[in-house]
Amino acid sequence: MKAAAVPSGSIRRRLLLSMLALAAVLSGLLYLTVRGVAARAVEATQDAVLGSAGIAIAEELRGTEDGVEIDIPYTAFSMLGAVGQDRVFYRVLIGDVTLTGYADLPLPAAPPSGLKPLFYSTTFQDETVRIAAVERAVLSDGRPVSATVLVAQTRTAAEAIAGQLANRAALLGLGVFALAALLAVVTARSVLAPVDELAEAVRRRGPQDLRPVARAVPVELAPFVTALNGFMGRLSAALSRTETFIAEAAHHIRTPLAVVRAEAEIALRQAPDDATRARMRSVIRAVDDSARSATQLLDHATVVYRTDQRTDEDLDLGELARSVTQALAPAADLKEIALDLEVGEGPLVVRGDRLLIESALRNLLDNAVKYSGPETEVRLTVAGVAGGVRVLVEDRGRGLGGSQPAALTARFRRGTNVDDIIGSGLGLTIVKEVARAQRGAFRLTDREGGGTCADLFLPAH
Amino acid sequence: MRRPVLARALRALALVLALAAPAAAFEVEEQSRFGPDDAPRTLRILSTTDTVIFAPLLERFLADQPGLAIDYVVAASTEVYAALHDEAAAFDIAVSSAMDLQMKLANDGFARVHRAPGTLALPPWARWRDQLFAFAQEPVVAILSRAGFEGLPLPRTRSDLVDLMRENPDRFRGRVGTYDPNLSGAGYLFATQDARQSDTSWRLAEVMGALQPRLYAASGDMIRDLQAGRLILATNVLGSYAVPRLPPGGDGLVLEPADYTHVLLRTALIPRTAEAPDLGAAFLDFLLSPEGQRLIAAAGLPAIDEAALVAGQHLRPIRLDPGLLVFVDPLKRRRFLDEWSAAMVRD
Known part of the structure; x- marks a missing residue:
């Protein structure tokens, strides 16, 4: 009788999916942020070394009567080896004229100002290079001229370090995602726990x-x-x-x-x-x-x-049969019908609704009495069988008269041989419905030697 | 009949010009061929190392390579640099003792990248960008004659040498020698590294300059003149040349100055212009292989050995780092040579 609910989506899944999506977005952002910060940090490190080298070289610019001289310090280049094994290029200009170095090393888009080095990236000799440009004014033959020092380095080592850091960042992102996913599962479960508990509490209630x-x-x-x-x-x-x-x-x-x-x-x-x-x-x-x-x-x-x-309880069918038989005894006596009750040995207990089963027994017996002729016998047998209890009601009445048992148990349908007896056609319907409600079985057959045999089986559980 | 003859003559002329042009550009000191004349392939080696030192190595390498011959061309380190940097000469491997010039070649993109188990096994200080590889480490020593120093305490450091020369100018006058950095790439490297390392080297140069020093282009000449008695002291001599020629117990004495002794790395690179870079790489791998290193050591060039550098506390390996590029700068070079000459050469 229970109709299962039609599910349309799952709150748990929706909750999980949205939390996982959030975790994925946050992990991605974390990865990008860490990678970005790492790349900037590596670049800043390289810039710092390049800038120091540029300044160290610029400080060795000397104005003389013949022009400008430069004595590039060994350490200026040597320190560039600290970043890694990268190619080094340099260029020293006085005004627009290259004094020494790589004459085709690209100049910055705008000249550097002040004492601070200007950093930019460009391509030189088919490689990406980072360049620090430092400008200084020097006296050449008594007149101030502008000198520019460019120090460039390829980015192989810096990129390798940045790559390593990016891998770490990726691992970090994945770790955070895994943790968040775990938390999402736990959270979804704890959030939905009251719903499950409520459903369970309602489900467990008695009818x-x-x-x-x-x-x-x-x-x-x-x-x-x-x-x-x-x-x-x-x-x-x-x-x-x-x-x-x-x-x-x-x-x-x-x-x-x-x-x-x-x-x-x-x-x-x-x-x-x-x-x-x-x-x-x-x-x-x-x-x-x-x-x-x-x-x-x-x-x-x-x-x-x-x-x-229904309210199920453990019922002793022997006792139930006795009380029903007693209740019908006056009606049977009226027609001088002998009600013979036989209760078998052993426990005759079934689990079921008292009113339902009582009603079934009463209708069976009532039918038997009703359709039996005077001075006959109606036998009620209650016996334990495998898995339950069997109730047999046998009479010497007019039998089924050729009607199909199935037709007799339909609502308001009566046999073809009972026109002289008033009836509602509901008795056997009630028995059949009780049998179904109790998951038992009901069979109606002609009895040998005349009469009808009603056979009701009720399971113990 | 005349036309083919003329054509043949023209073709011959063109061939001569084509062959002559690059050959004339850089100065070759020695050229030898190893292996069969009709070998289908030829490995061309450009080197600053004397043929006699490399010969056993070349012959062992050829023994396993039938059908291969080797052209071994010896030139001064500056010529090796010029051949590759300015003339795009086609050599499959370039070997030089001038670390700064080799570094400049690699830095300016004239070397090929080569990665092999042998090169990757080198310590990081002995290779640069997988383009420049050190295969021998040689201390830069002073040599002196016991006879020439008779009655004087044997020096241990540069300061000792300075003091001895100051106190005994007559004994040393005209009998001290060193590299002329104007002529020798290795000599220039040693002088610049000295200048960088300490002020004592300038004092040494000034004291020697006052004693009418003899200037040389090669270590071998200094050793020969010491053995002949024309010199009693020479500085900045390649230990790998001096040690086998000045046996212990003889008159010649090899001194590793205790204040500091530079260690030169002899390096090889595969030029960008190589016509058979695979052969160059194969020879490089052989140089770095245990057998190659054994043969190099047998020839007097100490093999790469980090433990030896750690144990010798006075040893200062010249590092393969961009600092080497500084003294290759023409302005810096001219400036340094001017100062050096002012200290050393007095008329």
């Missing part, structure tokens, strides 16, 4: 338990729980209205019928002639049948209702 959910829930779940409680309140009210309705209906039908029957009996006793008495007897019989039919209708309604709202 009759329609009390509002009282457990504390996170703020986000409060509207859902409030709505659920409201729904359960309405359901509870509707159910109690149904129960009340069934009880009232039984009362409203049975009470007037009882009054009619009492009045008819009085009339029967006071009837002046046989014709009136016979008419009154048939009225009484019709009222009895109507009362039975009303009871069966109510039984059926109860069975349908209980099937959805």
